[in-house]
Amino acid sequence: MSMRNEHDLPWLKDTLAALRDESRGHAIILHGGAGSGQFELALRAAQAWLCESAPGPCDRCTSCHLAVAHSHPDLKVVLPEALQQSLKWFSDGDGDADGGDGDSKSKRKPSREIRVEQVRQAIDWAHTSSGRGQGKVLVLFPADAMNTVSANALLKTLEEPAAGMRLLLCVDDPEKLLPTIRSRCQRVRLTAPSMETSLAWLKQQGHADAHILLAAAGGEPLAAAQLAAQGLNAAMWASLPAQMVQGDLRVWAAMAVPDALRAMQLICHDVMALTAGAEPRFFPADALEAGPDWQALIDWQRALVRTSRHADHPWQAPLLIEALAGQGRAALLGHTSSSKAKSPRIGTLRA
Numbered sequence: 001m002s003m004r005n006e007h008d009l010p011w012l013k014d015t016l017a018a019l020r021d022e023s024r025g026h027a028i029i030l031h032g033g034a035g036s037g038q039f040e041l042a043l044r045a046a047q048a049w050l051c052e053s054a055p056g057p058c059d060r061c062t063s064c065h066l067a068v069a070h071s072h073p074d075l076k077v078v079l080p081e082a083l084q085q086s087l088k089w090f091s092d093g094d095g096d097a098d099g100g101d102g103d104s105k106s107k108r109k110p111s112r113e114i115r116v117e118q119v120r121q122a123i124d125w126a127h128t129s130s131g132r133g134q135g136k137v138l139v140l141f142p143a144d145a146m147n148t149v150s151a152n153a154l155l156k157t158l159e160e161p162a163a164g165m166r167l168l169l170c171v172d173d174p175e176k177l178l179p180t181i182r183s184r185c186q187r188v189r190l191t192a193p194s195m196e197t198s199l200a201w202l203k204q205q206g207h208a209d210a211h212i213l214l215a216a217a218g219g220e221p222l223a224a225a226q227l228a229a230q231g232l233n234a235a236m237w238a239s240l241p242a243q244m245v246q247g248d249l250r251v252w253a254a255m256a257v258p259d260a261l262r263a264m265q266l267i268c269h270d271v272m273a274l275t276a277g278a279e280p281r282f283f284p285a286d287a288l289e290a291g292p293d294w295q296a297l298i299d300w301q302r303a304l305v306r307t308s309r310h311a312d313h314p315w316q317a318p319l320l321i322e323a324l325a326g327q328g329r330a331a332l333l334g335h336t337s338s339s340k341a342k343s344p345r346i347g348t349l350r351a
């Protein structure tokens, strides 16, 4: 598998240079740009630090070849199990049997967390001697996938780092990390490229109606390309609000619960913006109408936020989507009197 790099995603170049700056500390939080190539950038920075021909990455030395092949002995990338599978990312020592740190169930789904066992393995690895003499690099992606136990295990390494060790913690929002972790790291931010750059890149990748996809992805070009890869097109996206108002949930029912929740939150955001006299951000303006009842929109927004905190739970998806879409429909049409629509009894919908 070959990952994209700063030659494919030229907006990464400045931030890569900032990460390469030798005066930086040993622990860095790389934040922002989750849908603009954050993971790709983290891997390139790691490759640059390990490159044997400064300023790297040169893409020619042995270290660079090993890094690209995921077999560099001094580079460890720690991902949640679920992400390892979706990225098809495996390297030595990953994907072995259950770590047995308490979350194993008989038929457990791949974990969305970075488990404490993974962090402990990484720390043990960091304290063995460096294979190629350029130090070691540990990348955690996303770092907020560490639960409190995992984060506390990592904290010791931040306090007493192994010699020549660099840590790169990737996260969308640094506030999602423990304050004790944040205070021991420097921060480097990746910002999404400009709209012009993003649109040009998406068109170059062959995406029609790139501006609608880009808006749907909150302005992040790789996220937009991924929406398209999941089968979303501009016409489908633009039709979601109207379908909700019509009570036609076929497209909605086919979406994964987290995707459907996100889309509803974006509709709610945009209708609120429109109602307040501002521009919608995620949907074309002609796909929406102002909401007639502000309070109904606020109630819907609250229900969506409440539910999305538990989006990984085994919901009975069709019932959940139906309830929330029903509330959304009522809010968009201004039917607030029905207490049934106003407050879907989420508690009864768990599988």
Ligand SMILES: [Zn+2]
Pocket: 050, 051, 052, 053, 056, 057, 058, 059, 060, 061, 062, 063, 064
């Ligand atoms: Zn190199």
